[in-house]
Amino acid sequence: MRRSWAVGLIIISILAMACGGAADVDDYKAAFVYVGPADDGGWSQAHDVGRQYLVEQTGIETAYTELVPEDATEFRTVAEAYIEQGYNIIFGTTFGYLDAMAEMAEEYPDVIFLHCSGYLKNDTNFGNYFGKMYQPRYLSGLAAGAMTESNKIGYVAAFPIPEVIRGINAFATGVKEVNPDATVEVVWTFTWFGPEAETQAANALLETGVDVLAQHQDSPSTGIAAEAAGAKWISYNTAYGQDAAPGAFVTAPVWDWGPYYVEMVESIINDEFVAEAYWGGMETGLVSLYELTSDVPTETASLISDRTEEIISGSYDPPIVEEEFIDNVIGTVNP
């Protein structure tokens, strides 16, 4: 009698497993690891907004840890704790997690690792993703070029790496298109996030007579400095930073990670996931230019919207230059 019970149970469980072939969202939990505060008004906040969108759209259980330094051990500690709690999708949202994620993907083949801004992947459970931010940066350059009166534009930049250099050149390409006389001067801060260093760099540029500032930084310090000097400011990452300097804010090339996160998680649930290097352009909605303020001249605004359509349709793509600065940029790529 007892044995038949046991056999029955086994049969039932086998049947249940067979029928449950299409996995359910409840089988997955996604963890996000951020380098900055989740409400930094910049890079990490953009990812967290994406996470919230993912939850709304799919109902998946998520969690996040903020302020995890770009250090292999720090990342591992956080990620392993999540894996122990049954999290099986891990998003690492800064470049510095690269090595740790690559190693852990080998150690935990059942967990899917997705790394933002990295370049490594494998064929099964480790992919990377990023966006063509240079496209909206080019568009913001059109606005900057049209708005400068001194023909001097400043650019507060983090590190001289391809991603940043490509963005500066795309921006300067936009500037040149509407204003061939204007220059773009670059100051490197050597920090992604350093309010004081960013303020010093912005002020250094303002002192040279620039009246429009752009940035590849994660804090709105550049905008605050611009506002104090009566200059204009093109932000970055999200539009949240504009609260800190509404008087200077013109627009911002922004990230929208939500749709990508939804797409990935749905492909995982439907067992269609492919580990790939994803580089989404404006056509995917991953990157875009935030709504322009009324300070931007009407004809520039309509030029920007024309170029936006051309980029989205694929008939135009700003040139990608990563080795050196184009001729209207002042500065060096090897500081």
Add this chain to the structure above:
Amino acid sequence: MKLKELKMIDVQFLGLINATLQAATLLFIAALGELIAEKSGVLNLGVEGMISIGAVSGFITAINTENLFLSILVGIVSASLFSSIHAFVTVILKQDQTVSGLILTILGLSLSSLIGKKYVGKKLNTKLEGVFDIENPSNILEIILGQNIIFYIAIILMIVTAFVLKRTMFGRRIEAIGEDLKSADSMGLKIGKTQFIATCVGGAFAGLSGVYLTLSYVPYWTDGMTSGRGWIALALVIFGGWKPYRTAFGALLFGFLEALGPRLQTYGFEMSPYIVKITPYVITIIVLILLTIFKNGDTGAPKNIGIPFFRENR
């Protein structure tokens, strides 16, 4: 064209001076506070944490009340209260000053992140403006006059601190305790009380430095605002040989380097900002080496720094 170029260089030069004074003010006030604590024999490595507490509490008060006087006061008082943790642990419980100070830094940074979470990215509507309303300053005097009230307070604090330490009974007591605990004790000086007060005064100064950061210098709050200023202030005390005026000179030098870093790039120099970043520490080490060679290692440090006082151990 020539004239215009000349004018531009002028603006850049004055900008450099202005940024130097701002960076120096922040460093100097914190260093001066640390100097007072160390003079009494209490090493407080928590400067970074105390600045952060002053910065966040002053900023939050300013956002909510738009009362700058109150904000400065709250920043000073909260950092001072915070530093009393260090005073309690090291002076009353007589525990290790290094450990307690490091804890104060870590605790202060985390606590200020926690308190300030809701205020990240908020716009400050009333920031500290210059005492004299000077638009487009055209010479160094106007740059100096255009500084805000805390800059002037810093100068007053420098003079007062130098005077109190050298010329008043209270100052002599602090110094006696910092130099020779046993003699100070046999003279009947209240060691615990004096060290406690000196530590809390140090905290108050760090708080003022923090308020200067978020109400004027970088009028904004986010995690990691202090970005290592507290550590440079600690190096500055050593550079200044525990003397207020020399510390002020050091603050100007370190502040100048900080202001120069990003500006070198706009002047067309190709120098790595990393080199500029490490310079204050390198200079401090060089000073220590020079003192060792030429003054037999007499850095001016109080003899009893870092040593807790146990009467039983006499």
